[in-house]
Amino acid sequence: MDWGFILERSFSAMIGPEVxxxxxxxxxxxxxxxxxxxxxxxxxGFMAAGAYGVGVSVFWLGxxxxxxxxxxxxxxxxxxxxxxxxxxxxRADYLSLVTIAASETIRLLARSRVxxxxxxxxxGVNQFAGPFYDLSPFELGxxxxxxxxKYLGRDVWVLLVGWTLLIMITLMVRQVMRSPWGRxxxxxxxxxxxxxxLGKNVYFYKMQSLMFGGMIGAVAGVLQVIQKSSxxxxxxxxxxxFTIWTILIIGGPGRVWxxxxxxxxxxxxxxxxxxxxxxxxxxxxxxxEDSIQLSDFNIAMxxxxxxxxxxxLLARFRPQGIFGSREEMALDRR
Amino acid sequence: xxxxxxxxxxxxxxVKTFGGLRAVDVDKLEIQRNKITALIGPNxxxxxxxxxxxxxxxxxxxGEITFDGAVITGTAPHxxxxxxxxxxxxxxxxxAKLSTIENMKLGALDQRGEKFWAALFxxxxxxxxxxxxxxxxxxxxxxxLTGMRDEYAGTMSGGQRKLLEMARALMTDPRLVMLDxxxxxxxxxxxxxxxxxxxxxxxxxxxxxxxxxxMDVVQEIAxxxxxxxxxxxxxxxxxxxxxSNKTVIDAYLGAHHGEDLSQVDLA
Numbered sequence: 001m002d003w004g005f006i007l008e009r010s011f012s013a014m015i016g017p018e019v020x021x022x023x024x025x026x027x028x029x030x031x032x033x034x035x036x037x038x039x040x041x042x043x044x045g046f047m048a049a050g051a052y053g054v055g056v057s058v059f060w061l062g063x064x065x066x067x068x069x070x071x072x073x074x075x076x077x078x079x080x081x082x083x084x085x086x087x088x089x090x091r092a093d094y095l096s097l098v099t100i101a102a103s104e105t106i107r108l109l110a111r112s113r114v115x116x117x118x119x120x121x122x123x124g125v126n127q128f129a130g131p132f133y134d135l136s137p138f139e140l141g142x143x144x145x146x147x148x149x150k151y152l153g154r155d156v157w158v159l160l161v162g163w164t165l166l167i168m169i170t171l172m173v174r175q176v177m178r179s180p181w182g183r184x185x186x187x188x189x190x191x192x193x194x195x196x197x198l199g200k201n202v203y204f205y206k207m208q209s210l211m212f213g214g215m216i217g218a219v220a221g222v223l224q225v226i227q228k229s230s231x232x233x234x235x236x237x238x239x240x241x242f243t244i245w246t247i248l249i250i251g252g253p254g255r256v257w258x259x260x261x262x263x264x265x266x267x268x269x270x271x272x273x274x275x276x277x278x279x280x281x282x283x284x285x286x287x288x289e290d291s292i293q294l295s296d297f298n299i300a301m302x303x304x305x306x307x308x309x310x311x312x313l314l315a316r317f318r319p320q321g322i323f324g325s326r327e328e329m330a331l332d333r334r
Numbered sequence: 335x336x337x338x339x340x341x342x343x344x345x346x347x348x349v350k351t352f353g354g355l356r357a358v359d360v361d362k363l364e365i366q367r368n369k370i371t372a373l374i375g376p377n378x379x380x381x382x383x384x385x386x387x388x389x390x391x392x393x394x395x396x397g398e399i400t401f402d403g404a405v406i407t408g409t410a411p412h413x414x415x416x417x418x419x420x421x422x423x424x425x426x427x428x429x430a431k432l433s434t435i436e437n438m439k440l441g442a443l444d445q446r447g448e449k450f451w452a453a454l455f456x457x458x459x460x461x462x463x464x465x466x467x468x469x470x471x472x473x474x475x476x477x478x479l480t481g482m483r484d485e486y487a488g489t490m491s492g493g494q495r496k497l498l499e500m501a502r503a504l505m506t507d508p509r510l511v512m513l514d515x516x517x518x519x520x521x522x523x524x525x526x527x528x529x530x531x532x533x534x535x536x537x538x539x540x541x542x543x544x545x546x547x548x549m550d551v552v553q554e555i556a557x558x559x560x561x562x563x564x565x566x567x568x569x570x571x572x573x574x575x576x577x578s579n580k581t582v583i584d585a586y587l588g589a590h591h592g593e594d595l596s597q598v599d600l601a
Contacts, residue, residue: 175454180439180447180463187429187440193391194427198441199415199506200448208450254431331430331488 026259028216034253037189045103050218076218111233252321348397430488441505
């Protein structure tokens with residue numbers, strides 16, 4: 001077993017591109033669920049909106065890349081508005097239904113034959129992220145090492161921009177949540193009718209929250225497709241939404257730094273488990289392959305099973321998440 | 335007629351049905367300004383439904399409601415709060431995961447920092463926030479809740495939550511305070527201080543309407559009593575008048591209370 005390799009991979013995953021993308025998406029979900037109590041089960045839909053917003057406008061419409069990025073945010077905001085208009089007046093469950101349906105609709109529509117001329121169908125869109133990498137101060141194809149971390153130059157550039165955005169957006173969320181605006185959102189999370197009786201336009205605040213968090217989700221989507229240099233419909237499947245939920249729950253909803261720490265723990269675990277399983281000593285590996293069919297494909301599945309087991313332990317022993325407070329948790333049961 | 339004589343709240347021909355049930359059917363209700371009016375009646379009389387109609391939390395089937403001379407039928411609750419009408423709830427709605435002071439500050443109207451863009455720039459709202467906080471602290475003091483100032487509201491006792499809800503309602507600086515069963519579940523000592531606090535409100539230019547079961551409470555603080563049964567107003571008057579009203583006693587205790595049932599002609 002090559003522990004050096006396993007650790008190098010795990011360390012690199014700790015602050016890698018996946019962490020930034022998923023943390024950003026989770027910051028958006030935290031605005032929705034953690035602070036406002038909105039049950040959004042379609043966060044991946046906002047990522048897809050951002051991804052296709054930039055991909056389609058640049059590759060097919062020939063827009064300037066930076067204009068495409070602005071368009072991607074506006075597009076995600078409009079999507080949030082459309083989803084919120086009919087549902088935010090209703091009970092909380094309707095938003096969950098509509099968001100999960102909308103995220104799947106976006107994916108299925110994008111990969112459909114009808115939409116092929118626009119979205120590229122199953123092949124998707126590529127060749128749109130050039131202007132981003134043109135600005136890179138790092139050599140795209142060269143490996144860079146910083147202590148235990150090792151990335152390709154292009155990823156170092158993505159990480160530099162991504163972490164800057166992530167920290168800035170997290171600080172922005174912290175600032176607005178400390179303001180009277182954030183207080184009103186938290187009040188709505190606790191009891192809508194109380195907020196209404198005190199003169200707050202609950203519908204309007206929920207709409208602002210949905211749009212704000214959705215647009216942060218779009219930042220995640222844009223960053224993801226820039227890093228991959230392609231937009232693929234099937235990368236935006238509902239499993240992503242539930243991964244984002246997992247990350248938020250690991251960190252603890254309604255806490256500023258939960259998305260970042262949750263995403264980092266999640267991806268470190270996934271990469272560590274996967275690489276450890278792949279690096280098992282040959283004898284053990286052969287035995288496992290015979291007894292429980294531990295093929296490469298099944299390793300990919302097994303890592304989710306093991307991480308799921310870890311989550312069960314978390315739910316049992318620290319239900320409030322890493323940052324959540326046990327005191328607040330106890331208030332729910334009164 | 336001067337403004338002071340005009341009723342602050344009126345309801346004419348207000349009807350609300352749930353399926354076949356006529357939950358509220360009120361021909362005429364007029365609430366006098368700067369008085370304490372009690373709304374009483376047996377369980378299922380439609381008091382809370384009527385309350386919800388008056389405060390915009392439920393919509394009337396027909397009829398007209400006015401507040402301070404303006405028609406408010408169909409107006410959203412948050413707009414009514416902005417107009418100076420605030421309510422509390424029968425099942426207390428303390429916002430458990432907000433601290434007591436945060437609960438209080440939430441009640442203030444027209445906060446600059448409640449706008450998203452302003453939220454990003456604290457300099458535009460910190461001064462107002464400080465003023466709101468000072469006002470909140472003063473009210474907390476009056477309600478004897480200063481000790482709970484920085485605790486989660488969820489850690490309060492049932493009685494303290496009732497106090498907090500009323501204190502928070504006052505943060506909107508209302509002209510009409512509507513209290514839905516303010517005494518329910520409050521221990522006698524706390525209930526007495528709550529009553530004293532309610533009695534102070536008319537002197538500050540606030541009208542109070544409250545729903546209550548307990549006749550002793552009503553006797554003590556109400557200027558006027560409205561009795562509901564089966565969705566209708568069956569009697570109204572001063573507490574003393576209402577107490578001796580036969581219709582009211584019948585509605586509460588049944589028409590044949592105190593009689594030997596074997597002697598009653600139930601046909």
